[in-house]
Amino acid sequence: MMTDVSSIWHLIKKDLKIDFRQGYAIYSVLLFVFTCVFIVYKSFTEFSPQSWIVIFFIMLLFVSINAVLKSFMQESGDSSLYYYSMLNPIHVIVAKTLYNFVFIVALSLIIWLLLIFFSFNPFSSSIDFFWTILLVSYGFAVVFTFVSGLSKADGVNATLLAVLGMPLVLPIILLGIKISFSATTLLSDTSLATDFMLLIGIDLLLTGISVILFSILWKS
Template sequence: MFVTQLLTLIKKDFLLEWRQKHTLFGVMLYVGCTVFVLYMMAGQPESRIWNALFWIAQLFVTVNTVAKSFLQEGEARTRYYFTIAAPVQYIIAKMVYSLAMMLVMMFISLVLFNVMLGSPLIRPAMYVGVCCLGASSLSLLFTFLSAIAAQARQNAALMAILGFPIAIPLLMILSNLALGAVSNVLQEGWWGMALMMLGMDVLIIALSVILFPFLWKE
């Protein structure tokens, strides 16, 4: 029953996204415009600058992609979900949906970066793996913060205020992890940083499962 309801909630989010195609295409347009502006301003930069620009762009793409996960839900619809689903199912479904959307947007960004800004990748498979790790970390973080902001009278600014101080260290770690894919020298402690990111993902999920039921009751 738990898994069936969870899959139903995930399917619901994807169906709503497909019916409101303008929001999905709007985010894609934002991604394309961001990469194009970076190309016009920086051309084809060297590998370290390329890597830094990529992760800075992903921060703002995440905010635009994940912010609406809770903020788009009206009060009446939220009360209806309260009657048909458990809070743990609801938050996990939102996280899975946000992760899937963020993976799509990050891979679109990666393709556009390689086409417009050149491809400095020496180890493409490693960079894709770091992108998957980054998409999971950023999407989980901002989904949880979106749930908090939704309870503060739909205050999207609160999500940015809470999220950026946490997201900046995440981006620094992800940028350092990704440097191993754009240079011939593999950094010491690479696996330690990767495990740290995975641990932070687990911590965010655990906090969400523990704390979201209290937000749900509010």
């Protein structure tokens, strides 16, 4: 058990170190976020909470696709053989998913802050929105990490696989948007608890499947 945790932790640390050492990956995503927010700020003269939320989630979707796509780039070629002989596939997918999860949460907080800076904060209950961000980011991380893990074998067009992931995250986004809408109003929605449970359920289901399938695919 301890070795599992430490091996996952080392993998996460390795990803973090590589990303910070290379720099360009993180900075390019940040530039992407800033440009998007600025375009939105310049083009909307009046911002309704509804459009705020929809734009937030669409930006988050594309930013996280860009951020996660690279996650298996380093493991192509010879290093993949090295990893294959060294590591348990479950550790790899869990570490990648967690790392991407943290990354996407950080990005969504940055988008949120930038949107507040340029426009306003539409939420009466920011806590609810924060939980939504956590759950939606986790769903994104699971789906996109799995899908980019599929493209680990070289020769598959990584962008295409990201496109394939998009219908898979649609229910997650739709639920996220629904919960966020209810977080903008003062009245709390009676179905809020079921929506949260549903989101958690979808996240858990996808996690289970991605872990099982990845360990099968890892062999090839």
